[in-house]
Amino acid sequence: MPNILIIDDEKSIRVTLSEFLKKDGYHVITAENVQMAKHLLNENTIDVVLSDIIMPKDSGITLLKYLHETSPDIRFIMMTGEPTIDTAVEAIRLGAHDYLTKPVYRNELLKAVRHAANFKQLIDEKRKLEQQNLEQRENLERLVEERTYKLHQAMLNTAYATAAMLDLRDPYTAGHQKRVGSLAKAIGKELKLPEDTVEGLHIAGCIHDIGKIAIPFEILTKPVQLSQNEYAIIKEHPKIGYDVLLSYEMPWPIAEIVYHHHERLDGSGYPQGLKGDQIRLETRIISVSDVVEAMSSHRPYRASLGLQSAIDEISLNKNKLYDPAVVDACITLFNKKNYTFNED
Ligand SMILES: [Fe+2]
Known part of the structure; x- marks a missing residue:
């Protein structure tokens, strides 16, 4: 099942959202601030990040920028109680996948997370295919190189043999x-x-x-x-x-x-x-x-x-x-x- 990381400075929100998602079969870990979230992102394979925007220290936008630069495949869903057009625009520009307004209801949450997780799965499959494709191409190039070398050696040996025939005469x-x-x-x-x-x-x-x-x-x-x-x-x-x-x-x-x-x-x-x-x-x-x-x-x-x-x-x-x-x-x-x- 997909791995979800929830970041919110309010413990009650972390616990509630966590319970909703766990009941739906997701693996969930939580962080109370951006610094802790970065640490967890380094230690775990995360598919979807669900983050509050306004927090006491670094904001959710800081985390989104960090993800945008380091792991752009991870889906980012932002949550905030005070949505502004500017925040939404910046979030989209930085590649946010979705936007939830607080209070977050169970159905909305599951719908957004499910969509983000499916999307992430497609990205993973695409990356896997790209990797396989690259490996196949590299194998093929190696094979062509080997065959070309052998072919040239065979031609050179034929030339040597022809030269040796003239040497006999x-x-x-x-x-x-x-x-x-x-x-x-x-x-x-x-x-x-x-x-x-x-x-x-x-x-x-x-x-x-x-x-x-x-x-x-x-x-x-x-x-x-x-x-x-x-x-x-x-x-x-x-x-x-x-x-x-x-x-x-x-x-x-x-x-x-x-x-x-x-x-x-x-x-x-x-x-x-x-x-x-x-x-x-x-x-x-x-x-x-x-x-x-x-x-x-x-x-x-x-x-x-x-x-x-x-x-x-x-x-x-x-x-x-x-x-x-x-x-x-x-x-x-x-x-x-x-x-x-x-x-x-
Ligand atoms: Fe000659």
Whole structure:
């Protein structure tokens, strides 16, 4: 049953109203002043407050203001022997539920309290539903987050497996794509790109050379400089990779990045000779990561040129071939943040 708190400085009124309500099945507690009422409100779960307005110390309006700020769901019924329009208006403004004039008769009292208690029950049910709704939504969001993470991990693992297949064909560059993926991801983070974009960069880096799978083994692993014809065949790998990836819908523009990863800002790249803004930022990041990793590693036809040569290359051609912000981010990673390829 609902819990009722009666506040009145006159004991006879407290006792009488209390008896009326108890006989009707309510749990009732009483207070002779506002201070005591506040204490009882802190210690008990109250549904309806029935309060006198004019009392020796603090008035019922003080209590109503307190409830309005601390527990607005509790229903407040005010009682007074000297009703004024101003008091009634202020009480309504502060959220009073009802108004009884003294002397309070049993039927009027029960009717007002019953209505207030039913109203409070509806509020409680509404709050409970809101809470359940919030919990369900939070659970759902957590579930979506978990599934998205697992899905992205699965995609990344698929990219790793695809990269490993190319490594089997071209053991001299084994790990190149994975390391490019890691560096591209680090540059993306350094540039403060959105988390989702960074994940896409990681995956794109891991499969950017996938088209090389269709290049003859002899050309791919030739230990001396390639002839012009052989180089022309190698240069087909971005388009081959693009054609393969184009058929598969992905949440990132990976096919396009793969297609353009040998394009350069000044139009000197291949296969399309794109310039400046025609090359998207993600692609520019993969290009820089690709060049830096390739120069730092051994190749069939040459020993590693070393990280410093790679840094010199991108610094020298910053703005000309490579995006300046990407170059700066890459140099910061190696020179100031101790980035290494070893962490793969
Ligand atoms: Fe490539």
